[in-house]
Each structure stands twice: as C-alpha cells, then as structure tokens.
Amino acid sequence: RAGLEVEDLMFEPLASAAAVLDYEEMEAGVALIDIGGGTTDLAIFQEGILRHSAVIPFGGNVVTEDIREGCMVMRNQAEQLKVKYGYALGLESQENQIVSIAGFRGREPREISVKTLSHIIQARMEEILDLVHEEIRQSGYGGKLIAGIVLTGGGSQLKLLNKLTEYMTGMYTRVGHPTEHLASTSVRGMNNPIYATGLGLILRGMELEKMKAQPVFVPIADEREPVKGKLAVSAPEPEEILETEPSFVDRLTGILRDLWEVDSSDDKLD
Numbered sequence: 001r002a003g004l005e006v007e008d009l010m011f012e013p014l015a016s017a018a019a020v021l022d023y024e025e026m027e028a029g030v031a032l033i034d035i036g037g038g039t040t041d042l043a044i045f046q047e048g049i050l051r052h053s054a055v056i057p058f059g060g061n062v063v064t065e066d067i068r069e070g071c072m073v074m075r076n077q078a079e080q081l082k083v084k085y086g087y088a089l090g091l092e093s094q095e096n097q098i099v100s101i102a103g104f105r106g107r108e109p110r111e112i113s114v115k116t117l118s119h120i121i122q123a124r125m126e127e128i129l130d131l132v133h134e135e136i137r138q139s140g141y142g143g144k145l146i147a148g149i150v151l152t153g154g155g156s157q158l159k160l161l162n163k164l165t166e167y168m169t170g171m172y173t174r175v176g177h178p179t180e181h182l183a184s185t186s187v188r189g190m191n192n193p194i195y196a197t198g199l200g201l202i203l204r205g206m207e208l209e210k211m212k213a214q215p216v217f218v219p220i221a222d223e224r225e226p227v228k229g230k231l232a233v234s235a236p237e238p239e240e241i242l243e244t245e246p247s248f249v250d251r252l253t254g255i256l257r258d259l260w261e262v263d264s265s266d267d268k269l270d
C-alpha cells in the first residue's frame with residue numbers, strides 16, 4: 001500500500017554486518033551477535049567471508065517477561081524498566097537505588113530495587129551468552145577471532161552488557177553502532193544499534209542501484225564466428241560516457257580488438 005516493492009532478499013546477519021563492521025574486523029575474524037526481540041543471531045566472519053551462522057531462540061522479549069514475573073509489573077512497565085534502568089551486570093552501588101512504578105486504579109506505587117532488577121536481567125543474559133559462546137566453540141573459530149565480539153540490535157543497549165560478554169567469553173567486546181555510514185546531518189537517534197539491520201539493507205539497496213547504472217556487456221553468439229562472438233552493449237549515450245568516464249572508450253576498444261583480433265586503427269572498429 002505504501003507503493004514499495006522488494007528489490008532483493010538478504011540474509012539478516014549480513015545486513016547488520018554491513019552497517020556495523022568494517023573490512024579489517026571481518027578480515028581478522030569477528031563474531032557479530034545481533035540481539036533482537038525474539039531471537040539472537042550469531043554470524044562469524046574471517047578473511048572477509050561469512051564462515052558460520054546460528055540463531056539462538058532467545059532475545060530481548062524473554063528478558064522483559066522475566067522482569068514482568070520477577071517484579072510483578074505490567075509488560076509495558078517491564079519494558080520501560082529494562083530500557084531505562086536495566087543493567088546486564090549487578091553492581092554494589094545499586095544496593096540502595098529504588099525505582100517507583102505507578103500503581104493502577106488507585107493502588108499504591110510499587111518500589112523496585114535496581115539491584116534486584118539487574119540480577120534478573122543478568123541471569124537471563126548469562127544464559128543467552130552461554131549458548132552463543134558454546135556455538136562459537138562448536139564452530140571451530142573460538143580461538144581465531146582476533147577482533148573479538150561485536151554486539152548489535154536492540155538488546156545490545158543494556159548497560160554493561162559488553163562487560164558481561166567479556167567476562168563470559170574472555171574476548172574483547174564492543175557495541176556496534178552504524179556511525180561510519182551516517183552523515184553528520186542524519187536524523188537524531190539513528191545512531192542506534194537497533195537500526196543496524198535496516199541501515200544495512202539500505203546500503204545493499206544503494207549498491208544495487210549503483211550496479212544498475214554501470215554499463216552491461218552481454219555476449220551474443222555469432223553464427224559465422226561462434227568462437228569469437230560479438231558484444232551487445234547496454235550503456236549511456238556516447239556524450240554522457242565521455243563526460244562521466246573518459247577511459248570507457250579505451251577499455252571498450254581493447255575488448256573489441258581482442259575479440260576480433262584487429263588493430264585499433266582498423267575501420268572495422270568504427
């Protein structure tokens with residue numbers, strides 16, 4: 001209804017990687033952990049190639065459910081507690097921090113300990129990270145990831161999650177933000193790991209558009225000379241070619257010369 005059409009399909013971890021990883025990390029070896037609402041996706045890159053992928057059937061939603069049951073609050077209140085006050089690692093400084101949750105229909109407000117909230121979140125995140133770490137070990141790349149781990153997705157916004165991940169896996173960990181692909185005038189708030197997959201898809205779409213704009217050479221069989229063949233050229237007008245890419249004619253001349261085995265000054269090229 002919005003007038004949009006699907007241009008291409010793309011594996012989700014590849015889209016996230018395009019937005020938050022650079023080539024050096026993928027070359028050195030890195031594990032991308034995309035913590036979404038329903039699942040946690042793992043993608044392992046080495047030498048610039050996707051080597052292993054897996055999906056863990058737990059994500060940010062199960063953390064919200066744990067808070068809802070553990071703190072006896074509504075689901076939307078549990079989500080707010082997780083986003084605003086959630087820590088993936090319990091700290092001693094949280095001992096006396098209290099969060100007040102408004103009651104409903106005249107009931108008294110509830111007081112939630114930040115330390116209790118952190119312990120609930122930490123327990124579930126330890127379970128998820130343990131499953132991810134086991135998947136990395138089984139992949140055979142556990143000791144080869146020089147660039148360590150990159151966290152992204154909405155679940156990666158939990159405070160101190162990178163520290164908990166380093167403690168659980170023993171590998172350097174950072175949170176991946178799509179900063180290098182955003183202009184300084186970008187909409188405020190887009191520099192957020194929750195948009196990593198979406199921005200990666202946009203980058204892929206831009207690459208497809210760029211490929212469409214380039215000249216395309218299609219071999220066509222020649223009945224008289226089936227071995228040498230001809231070329232059907234789909235390209236811009238000559239004037240446009242000369243303005244945008246001066247070396248295009250030279251490259252085309254070389255291709256024709258090799259195919260027809262003639263000299264560049266031969267009239268046949270004209």
